[in-house]
Amino acid sequence: MSGNHSASGEEVRRHKVEGPQKHIVAFILSLALTIIAFAAVAAGDINTTFTYIILVLMAIIQVFVQLAFWMHMKDRGHMFPIICIIAGVFIVFMMVIMAVYWLWW
Amino acid sequence: MSAHGHAEGQLPHEPEKATLEGRNKILGFWIFLGAEVVLFGTLFSAFIALRHQVLDGPSASELFELPTVFAATMILLTSSLMSVFAVQAMHRHQVKSMIGWLVLTVLLGLAFLVLEIVEFNTYVSEGHRMNTSAFSSSFYTLVGFHGGHVAFGVLWISLLIAQIFKKGLTVVTAPKIYLSAIYWHFIDVVWVFIFTVVYLMGKVG
Numbered sequence: 277m278s279g280n281h282s283a284s285g286e287e288v289r290r291h292k293v294e295g296p297q298k299h300i301v302a303f304i305l306s307l308a309l310t311i312i313a314f315a316a317v318a319a320g321d322i323n324t325t326f327t328y329i330i331l332v333l334m335a336i337i338q339v340f341v342q343l344a345f346w347m348h349m350k351d352r353g354h355m356f357p358i359i360c361i362i363a364g365v366f367i368v369f370m371m372v373i374m375a376v377y378w379l380w381w
Numbered sequence: 382m383s384a385h386g387h388a389e390g391q392l393p394h395e396p397e398k399a400t401l402e403g404r405n406k407i408l409g410f411w412i413f414l415g416a417e418v419v420l421f422g423t424l425f426s427a428f429i430a431l432r433h434q435v436l437d438g439p440s441a442s443e444l445f446e447l448p449t450v451f452a453a454t455m456i457l458l459t460s461s462l463m464s465v466f467a468v469q470a471m472h473r474h475q476v477k478s479m480i481g482w483l484v485l486t487v488l489l490g491l492a493f494l495v496l497e498i499v500e501f502n503t504y505v506s507e508g509h510r511m512n513t514s515a516f517s518s519s520f521y522t523l524v525g526f527h528g529g530h531v532a533f534g535v536l537w538i539s540l541l542i543a544q545i546f547k548k549g550l551t552v553v554t555a556p557k558i559y560l561s562a563i564y565w566h567f568i569d570v571v572w573v574f575i576f577t578v579v580y581l582m583g584k585v586g
Binding site: 296299300303306307310313314316317318324327328331332334335338339342343346347348356357360361363364365367368371372374375376378379380 | 408411412414415416417418419421422423425426427429430431447451454455458459461462465466469563566567569570573574576577578581582584585586
């Protein structure tokens with residue numbers, strides 16, 4: 277009985293050794309992406325379209341980093357959360373295109 | 382008997398997913414987050430469509446100050462990291478350090494709110510009110526809604542800390558801690574879009 281217990285205890289420990297390293301990596305990555313975005317704007321004299329592209333790119337990469345690591349979407353069994361967020365993003369895209377089309381053209 | 386190894390009060394290694402109720406809460410919370418994406422998306426679409434309609438009020442590039450926004454971004458990002466550490470401490474069943482990380486999360490959230498209130502106050506004194514223009518209305522609605530979410534998160538996590546003191550870390554309280562962390566990260570993700578679309582793109586023009 278006690279052997280059984282220590283076995284499950286070991287299993288628990290093996291499951292559990294998710295250190296902080298990858299979260300710190302995600303944090304540093306987010307930090308770097310944020311600083312690049314702010315620097316691109318603070319620099320000022322870059323071409324406007326190019327700055328926009330940098331900004332959108334940095335935001336999308338950072339969101340993926342945070343969704344994957346901090347919101348555990350890269351972990352197993354997260355198909356449903358991914359479907360939920362994609363469904364939301366799909367509606368948002370239609371909404372943004374509609375609003376912009378409606379008011380600008 | 383071995384299947385009931387946790388009967389002596391020992392927590393399973395991922396207490397938030399140990400019960401069906403906990404798993405259902407997580408599932409339901411993701412549906413809620415999908416709806417939150419749509420909520421913020423509509424506010425973003427309104428803001429993007431109206432952001433050049435400034436009338437007599439100040440324009441985005443005159444108004445925004447990058448150092449303040451950068452400080453707010455750093456505070457919220459660090460706060461998000463603190464709540465990751467809280468969940469990791471929870472997985473290691475270290476209740477004291479979990480509470481410590483949660484308290485740091487709340488304090489940084491409060492710092493963010495103070496910064497935002499000061500910022501809005503400055504804008505109002507510069508003639509950028511809720512009813513100044515379509516730009517100002519959509520700006521305050523979008524950024525204010527995010528600030529409201531931060532305020533709710535601060536309140537929620539504070540109450541959870543109180544509940545942990547009262548009831549301890551159990552399979553009932555663990556899903557709440559886990560979900561508050563997910564919520565907090567979501568707030569941070571929304572802020573990524575706000576500082577990009579509202580502040581940085583507003584500054585570029």
